[in-house]
Structures are given as C-alpha cells and as structure tokens.
Amino acid sequence: MAGQAASSQSESFEYMLLEGDPYHLRAVVSTSLSRPWIDSNMLKLKHRIGRGSFGDVWIATHHQHTDDYEHYHEIAVKMLYPIKDDQIQTCLAKFEKIFSKCQGLENVCFLHGVSLQNGRVCIAMKYYEGSIGDKMARQKGGKLSLFDVLRYSVNLAQGVLDLHRRGFLLLNLKPCNFLLDEHDQAIIGDFGIPLLLHGLTLPSSDLAQRLGTPNYMAPEQWEPSINGPISLETDSWGFGCSIVEMLSGVQPWRGKSPDEIYQLVAIKKEKPNIPRGLPPKVVDILYGCFEYDFRDRPLMMDILRAFKSCEGAVFNKSDSDYQMAGKHYTNWSLLKDELQIGDTVRSRKPKNSCKPESMEIPEGNVVGKEADGDSIGFILVRIHGFHNPLRVHCSMVERVTYGFAAGDSVRVRNEDKKRSSVGILHSIERDGRVTVGFIGMDTLWHGHYSELQMAESYCVGQFLRLKASVSSPRFEWPYKRGSGWATGRIAEVLPNGCLVVKFPGRFSFGEASRFLADPWEVEVVSFKTCEGVVKKYQHLEDFHWVVRPFAIALGLFTALKLGLFVGKSFGKSSRKKAEKVSISGQAGKQQQQDMQNATTNPVWLPHSVSNILFREGAHPAK
Numbered sequence: 001m002a003g004q005a006a007s008s009q010s011e012s013f014e015y016m017l018l019e020g021d022p023y024h025l026r027a028v029v030s031t032s033l034s035r036p037w038i039d040s041n042m043l044k045l046k047h048r049i050g051r052g053s054f055g056d057v058w059i060a061t062h063h064q065h066t067d068d069y070e071h072y073h074e075i076a077v078k079m080l081y082p083i084k085d086d087q088i089q090t091c092l093a094k095f096e097k098i099f100s101k102c103q104g105l106e107n108v109c110f111l112h113g114v115s116l117q118n119g120r121v122c123i124a125m126k127y128y129e130g131s132i133g134d135k136m137a138r139q140k141g142g143k144l145s146l147f148d149v150l151r152y153s154v155n156l157a158q159g160v161l162d163l164h165r166r167g168f169l170l171l172n173l174k175p176c177n178f179l180l181d182e183h184d185q186a187i188i189g190d191f192g193i194p195l196l197l198h199g200l201t202l203p204s205s206d207l208a209q210r211l212g213t214p215n216y217m218a219p220e221q222w223e224p225s226i227n228g229p230i231s232l233e234t235d236s237w238g239f240g241c242s243i244v245e246m247l248s249g250v251q252p253w254r255g256k257s258p259d260e261i262y263q264l265v266a267i268k269k270e271k272p273n274i275p276r277g278l279p280p281k282v283v284d285i286l287y288g289c290f291e292y293d294f295r296d297r298p299l300m301m302d303i304l305r306a307f308k309s310c311e312g313a314v315f316n317k318s319d320s321d322y323q324m325a326g327k328h329y330t331n332w333s334l335l336k337d338e339l340q341i342g343d344t345v346r347s348r349k350p351k352n353s354c355k356p357e358s359m360e361i362p363e364g365n366v367v368g369k370e371a372d373g374d375s376i377g378f379i380l381v382r383i384h385g386f387h388n389p390l391r392v393h394c395s396m397v398e399r400v401t402y403g404f405a406a407g408d409s410v411r412v413r414n415e416d417k418k419r420s421s422v423g424i425l426h427s428i429e430r431d432g433r434v435t436v437g438f439i440g441m442d443t444l445w446h447g448h449y450s451e452l453q454m455a456e457s458y459c460v461g462q463f464l465r466l467k468a469s470v471s472s473p474r475f476e477w478p479y480k481r482g483s484g485w486a487t488g489r490i491a492e493v494l495p496n497g498c499l500v501v502k503f504p505g506r507f508s509f510g511e512a513s514r515f516l517a518d519p520w521e522v523e524v525v526s527f528k529t530c531e532g533v534v535k536k537y538q539h540l541e542d543f544h545w546v547v548r549p550f551a552i553a554l555g556l557f558t559a560l561k562l563g564l565f566v567g568k569s570f571g572k573s574s575r576k577k578a579e580k581v582s583i584s585g586q587a588g589k590q591q592q593q594d595m596q597n598a599t600t601n602p603v604w605l606p607h608s609v610s611n612i613l614f615r616e617g618a619h620p621a622k
C-alpha cells in the first residue's frame, strides 16, 4: 500500500486510503454531507459511555461547516474493536449499504455516518437519552411495567420490521440496544453490527465467531453454516429474549458462560422462562419466538400485530393471571404463505417426513377463499375428477409452484464446494424466485427455481451410512467395529438439510452419540435391501447396542442347550448300550463308570460353563 492510493469506485461513497496516519489509513473524502463519510478531524471523542461486545460507545462532537454555516453537535459514536487493515475497506463498503437503506426510518437509530479514528471504524449516530437497558437498571427489581413493555414492543417491532423489509437482519436485539428518544419512544440502536463484521477476519477469533450476544442468540445463530441458516425469524428469538428480560428483570441465561449457553440453547434445546400473568396473545407469541426450528417462529409482522392488539389494554392482576394449561399455541409455520386464487395446492406433508400421511388432495387449484379475520381460514380447492370444489382449511395444504413446495429437498445444478449439494427449499415465490437453506451457508441461498432439481428426502428414523464414494466426509463419522463406516439413524433433520444422526448400535452417552451428516454424502440402509443373512444381522445390530450382547448370550445359550441335548442323547444311548452288554469282571465295571462320567461332565463343554449350568439345575437327567 506504501506510496499508493487506492480509491473506491463506489459512486456514492468515495474514499481513498493513503499512507501517512498511524495505521497507514486516512480517508480523503469527496462527498457531500449526505454521504456517510465523516472526516476524522471533524469528530472529537469526549468520553466513553459504554462498552459492548463489538466495541465502545463514546459521546463525541461533530463539527460541521460550510461557508456560511458552522455547527458543533453532540453525537454518539460506536468505536468498533480493531479489525485488520485490509478488511477496513470491506467493512466501510458494507456500512455504506446499511446507511443508504436505513434513512428515514422512524423507529431506527439515526445514523450520521462513519469515520476512522486511530484505525478503528467509528459509527456516528444520534445521541439519545439512554437505552431501555439503562431504564431497567434504574427500576426496582430491574423490570418494566407490562404497560411500558407493550408500548415499547410496538415501537421496536415496527423498527425491526422496517429493517427486515429493507433486507437487514439485526442479530443483536437486546434491551441495551433499544434506545429511548425525547418522547420516550423506543428506537432500534446499534443495528447491523454483527453483519457488518461478519465474514471479516478479525483479530479476536472469539468476536469473529460470534454473531450476536450469547444470551440473546437463537440456536441457529451458533455456527449458522451448520445449525442455520440465520433468517428473519432469528431476530424473533432475540426479540422474545428481550421482552422476557424487560418483563422479568432477569437476563436470559444470566450468569452462564457462552459455552454453557451454547449447550443449553443449541444442543439441549432449552428455552428462556416466560413470566406468568401476560395477555394470551403475548404468551402465544413468546412461545412461538422460542421454537427451536426457526420456520416455526412468528415473523416480525406477526409479533407487531400481537403487541398492537394488546397495547393500551388495561390488565388488572386477576384478569391477567391467565391459566395457560391446555392452551393450543399457534403453529406459525402454517401462516407464512398466504394462498391466492389460482394457486396449485396439495395435502401438506408433515415436516421431516418422506411420505404424506394422507394424500387427500394429490393436487388441486384454489378457486375460492373464506376470510377468517386475522387467522387462517378455509379455501375451496377444485380437484380433477370431483364435480364440486372441496372446502379445506388452509393449514391442511401446501402451495406447489413449478413443481416445488417449501420443505422439499432440492439440489442446485451449479455446485459449489463450500456448500452441500442438497438443501431444503424454504420459499418459492409465484414468479419463480426461491430461497434454500444449505449446509455451509450462513444465510439462505437466493436463486431461481430453474436452477433447482428435486433431491432425495430424508426423514427421522431412517438408517444411513456414508456412500462408498465418500472418503473424507464433511462431518466426523464413526467406524464400525472391524472395518467400514458405521450405520446410524436420523434423529433430526435441520432446516438446512443437515442430518443429526445417532448410532444406537454403539454404546455411548449424551453428546458422544450425536453426529452430523451432509445429506449428499449418505445413503439409506434398510433391512429389506440388506443382502444376505450376515448383512441383515448387521442391520439388526445397528438398531441398538444391546442387540450384539443379546445375540452373543443367545448364541451361547443355544450352544449350551445343544451341548446338553447331544450330551443327553449320547448318555442315554450309552446307558442303553451298557444295559445290553453283559458286564463282567472289574474291567467291565470301570468302563461303565467312565461312561457315566462322560454324561455328567461332557468334555466338549468348558469346565466353567458346565459348572454354571449344573449349579442352575440343568443337570442332565440320570
């Protein structure tokens, strides 16, 4: 970089990196004030007001001037932790996108721009009165009233929804990032920072790996390329955590280390506790926010709708202390696709199932809809061969567009080594646009249906082994005693198609029994298709680790029984023979004695085994 100037070709955000400042970085700006760059000389950091996981927050003064105008105003500056020099440009380019897209949003922190101070990226934003986190810290018990929580939730859900509509995931929703303006309205602050840093090589590997704040992170946010992808509903989990904290004053997983939280949330599938005494719609939403599979969570629009419907309602203690026992919660995954007249539909496949339970509607066309307020209603489906259209509930059917339905296993024609070749279709628009979750991708893949083809589906309970052609699988796979890959059973199919496999044929506890598999690298094994008795027996062994010891015990027992049977028959025939033969003299008596010994203690049985058998009363009849 020495002596050279590198300039960005970006039209709306032009800066050059020059040698000269302490980090060989100095931006020369050729922009108007509406552009995001702020000359570092125009920014004076005053004092630090906070320290978070991605950087420090400072109060600063921003000096703005033109020929006839000069103004100093107070702003807040988020100074990110150091990132590598060669990554700064990428980071700034990403910020520019965020900046250009989030202008004019009411419930979103106002951004002034971006600058560099001592080689560190500084995001300049409006200075607000404080955060909801600060307000909670001042309250008795550290919690807010239900009235305030409902009111703030509407502001916040609106802010998140606006950002989602502009294509941003926030990934770091928490009370400390909810700012309060002069009208006591809640504002989304600090948004987009995890994504700003995502994919950059950061000096701190801990920071690089973390795509949020552990206590508020959804299961798929931990290692999204394996447990993911992260999606809009990932923010629903963080939103739910924040609501729970505001209501209870207790941070989810308080006092636990990131590793412990990972174990609880991503592996053990535990959920934050939902406080009692909430309006049923809020409880329903919160339960939904903590669904392990993000496809089952509500979208921000659903959350906004639920909080809006409760906002302003006055709840006294007895009215609000709802008994939730026996309550059926909304299955949000069924509400995500609003059917239209003309859509092709078929009976909905149960999730992670290879075959539909019943194919009442193999395929039909929606010819009518019955509105049912906010909730899903009935539709009329015309099916070939039926005179009258069939009236079915929307939740019973799934839309099929260009032959694909959400949840199908699909393959992309153009392969990419980084991701698996097989994934799960998450959405298909009527114009053919699709999103697919793949192992190896942190976010959903966006493409067109013409790039896809159907792939084999896997379902829970199927037995699998690695394909013979796979020598180095993506994930560790155990060996079978003797040789070759072990056979495992699918315990779960993740939203990106990743298979969680257990090995019931291996004796192991807890985590050691859980493995992952790329669907592209495995093949199904079944009792029917195993050729030969040995293979069939091996398949039985894969069912449970106890099959082998049981088979050994059974074999031993059979051998003993057989031994006894042969021994008995031999004894009987010997005695018969002995009776027939006239025995005379000492030599004859000795011979008879030897024969009797042979029946009571057969030489072909090991001594210890025959002892056990005789002790247990299986002594051959004399």
Ligand SMILES: Nc1ncnc2c1ncn2[C@@H]1O[C@H](COP(=O)(O)OP(=O)(O)OP(=O)(O)O)[C@@H](O)[C@H]1O
Pocket: 049, 050, 051, 052, 053, 054, 055, 056, 057, 076, 109, 125, 126, 127, 128, 129, 130, 131, 133, 134, 172, 176, 177, 179, 189, 190, 213
């Ligand atoms: N624009 C702002 N105006 C006023 N105060 C702010 C602003 N942004 C942040 N703060 C304050 O700074 C504190 C620390 O913020 P920061 O975002 O660094 O911490 P954090 O949210 O815990 O961490 P992080 O977002 O990095 O995970 C917040 O609690 C908030 O009170």
